[in-house]
Amino acid sequence: MLKRLIYIILLLPVACIDPYKIEVPEGEQLLTVEGAITSGPGPHVITLTRSATYGSDFEGLIRPVTQATVVVRDDLGKITFLAESVDARGSYFTPASFSAEVGRSYTLLIETQEGKLYSSFPERVESVPNLEKLSVKTLTIDQEGGGNPKSGIQLIAEVNDPADQNNFYYWRNGPSVYILETRPDLFTPRPSDSNPSRDPQPKACCAVCYREEFSNNQSLFLAIDDNFNGLTTQIPVAFIEDDGLRFVNKFRIDIKQLGISQEAYRFLRLVKQQAEISGSIFDPPPATIRGNMISLDNPDEVVLGYFIAAGESVKRIYVDKDDLTFKQNKAIIPDDCLTIPGTSVDAPADWRP
Template identity: 60%
Template sequence: MQMLIRKSPWFFLMLIMFSCIDPYAVEVEEGVQLLTIDGMVTSGKGPHVIRLTRSDTYGSVFEGLVRPVSNATVIVRDNEGVVTFFAEDKDDRGMYYSPDEFSAIVGRSYTLQIQLTDGKVYTSLPEKIESEIAIQDIYFRSETSPVEGEINLASGVGIYVDVEDPAGQNNFYYWRNGPSVYELHTRPDLYVDRETRAPAPKDCCNLCYVQEEVGNYSVFLSNDDVFDGLSTRMKAGFIPDDGLRFVTTFRVDLKQLSITAEAYRFLRLVKQQVGISGSVFDPPPANIRGNMISLDNPNEVVLGYFMAAGEVEERIYINGADLDFRQQDGLIPDDCRVVDDTTLDPPADWLP
């Protein structure tokens, strides 16, 4: 028996509508390439570095999101008229370095000035070098945190400092990790030939020294609103445990920077934005404007902040055996020299 299907007139109308639609080509305007400045001068030893890049807000399918800005003229001028030229690293475009002997002077104000190859000129607002504040002592301890969906804990080493805060003045603290070095232990005796998959142990080498810029993985700030004139302990850094850094000895140079109130407000806002979790209780995103302006177009958005700071540096050695919690030791079945930024000899000032 043949079944007749009676279709509604709406069915045919919808069929005609959807069969006659042409694809609509969406043209997205290319994103504005924003000049970004990242750098500072301090009272510490040089060289000091200024990094210039351009970032796309959208467009270009996110190709080349961060592009170095090359061949710029970069100078820093103090309030007494002394000018220091920053030279671009020919092997690392967009990175401009001061002379090694340059250090900023406490009490003076510094202004960054940039001229690009197209003739556009940018300048910062003046930043004053605040007095250095000594680190009385430095400590470390193991710290762990849960990882969503994982059984194993994330861990690392928190760094803390004791500071005697000067009384009667507003002080703003900012900490950054300097260069670090650690002993890297590998297992060349376990090397396996990559083509045959047969054991092919190597005679050398199982101990190298890795030099790296480990970064701080957060923004560590404080001000003395609640401890003016008092001795206090503050968290100044955190170094993640990747299973390699803390097998034996790890060394890091911690920089304590005395910054201006304006720089502190900028960094605090950056920290708030970095900490946004995506919940309804988060504050709305803010438009973070730095202290750089265009002299050709005051309405141009320029990202970043040029800072000047008093600096003290403290070196700390961390022995893995002294940590209460460590990740399982990482295994590299190869000559340690195949790892980037390694040397067989420790630095001349390696004194654990």
């Protein structure tokens, strides 16, 4: 029986199978609007990008929206044009002299290069109490499987909440500056035909620089004053990771305390909740969170992001290496510190630790 079956199989015609070509559509590219104007000094930035919908084969592909016309209009009809950055395509900046006024409402208007029109709903600039005090707490995070834990500093703000209004808070990192120490005496060039030696070739300069950087929080820091209305309370407002360089000597950062609208708070809270999903099989899939932007040409078009207008209070804090109760091992950079982006041997004019 087995021999008969094999014989039948051998008699079957052998045919070539042509590969089936599947053309996958790129999918809809959704406009994403990110940025804020505040009552603090400018320039303020609005970033426009397009990204594919969740589940698309092109998900994660982010493209800057360039050559758009971007303006901000207040409730009195005053218009401010934003200029696109030459170095950061898709980022549009207000004039340095522009600051939002508390009590005014602002609308963001966008016309893309293709002629499509978008608008935000009006956002009112809410007042915000002064950020009077910042303190430092060292945080350590144990790693799965052991090893050296991650660590960094948590900044705690003292908030004196006014009793006569419902406040919604949002904290953002401003620019930071720290003293960067490197080891130019250990510099070793890459071996080449003209320089086969692997021995260190020390550089005469420079071992100490001041480095400026912009480090965003990996999480959103938000608060509503339902539980502390009219009281003074302490709230975590930032976390800066220790990378073995930032806290070797002296570190400085500006923290911005923003007073945002209730709608902006709800949007950011949903974004925070979605970003912090643990990833279990019972978690809901990522969903599109609608902001305050709409298409004027097609009301059904999904526009992502939120245009924020907010009152701003800024507090600067200097962190000394001795303020940390746990530090990462010092990172070694065997080169001139001026080779690192954002560095200078001269201290900033406003460096006053």
